[in-house]
Amino acid sequence: MGSAIKRLVLDVLKPHTPILAEMAxxxxxVPGVEGVNLSILEIDKDTENVKxxxxxxxINYEEVLKKIKHMGGTVHSTDEVAAGKRLVEEVxxxxxx
Numbered sequence: 001m002g003s004a005i006k007r008l009v010l011d012v013l014k015p016h017t018p019i020l021a022e023m024a025x026x027x028x029x030v031p032g033v034e035g036v037n038l039s040i041l042e043i044d045k046d047t048e049n050v051k052x053x054x055x056x057x058x059i060n061y062e063e064v065l066k067k068i069k070h071m072g073g074t075v076h077s078t079d080e081v082a083a084g085k086r087l088v089e090e091v092x093x094x095x096x097x
Contacts, residue, residue, distance in 0.1 A: 004032070004057060004058035004059070004083060005032070005058065005059040005061055005081060005082070005083050006055060006056065006057060006059070006082050006083060006084070006086075006087050007053070007054070007055050007059075007080060007081070007082035007087055008052075008053070008054045008055075008059055008061065008064065008078070008080070008081055008082075009051065009052070009053050009054075009078070009079040009080035009081075010051070010052045010054075010064075010068070010075050010077070010078055010079065011041070011049070011050075011051060011052075011075070011076040011077045011079055012049070012050045012051075012052050012068055012073045012074065012075055012076065013047050013048070013049055013050075013073065013074045013076055014047065014048050014050055014068075014071065014072060014073035014074075015046065015047055015048075015072045015073075016046070016047070016048060017072075018071055018072075020038045020040070020050070022071075023038060023050075023071055023073075024036045024037075024038050026067055026071060027052065027054060027064065027067055027068075029067075030054075030059070030060055030063045030064050030067055031058075031059075031060045031063060032056045032057055032058040032059040032060050033054050033055075033056045033059055033060075033064070034055060034056035034057065035054070035055045035056065036052070036053070036054050037052070037053040037054075038050050038051070038052050038053075039051045039053075049076075050073075051079075052068075055087075
């Protein structure tokens with residue numbers, strides 16, 4: 001499918017458990033996901049704020065959200081979505097300064 005989701009970047013709040021490696025492994029099992037990257041943005045006493053980047057072909061967005069919720073996470077925002085026949089990288093403009 002040429003217009004399917006190829007990249008998804010999410011801002012997620014999650015408990016300390018599961019650990020990042022577990023969460024990444026579980027997200028990699030979602031249909032269409034070929035790669036997962038999790039980065040800690042902030043940690044407090046009870047939670048972690050995590051940036052989740054997924055890449056693949058025809059990523060099942062609803063299944064990603066279900067999997068995150070099942071692991072105790074909450075999606076704060078969807079920060080990037082890329083779809084189409086190929087990935088397009090963001091270009092800096094004068095307004096980005």
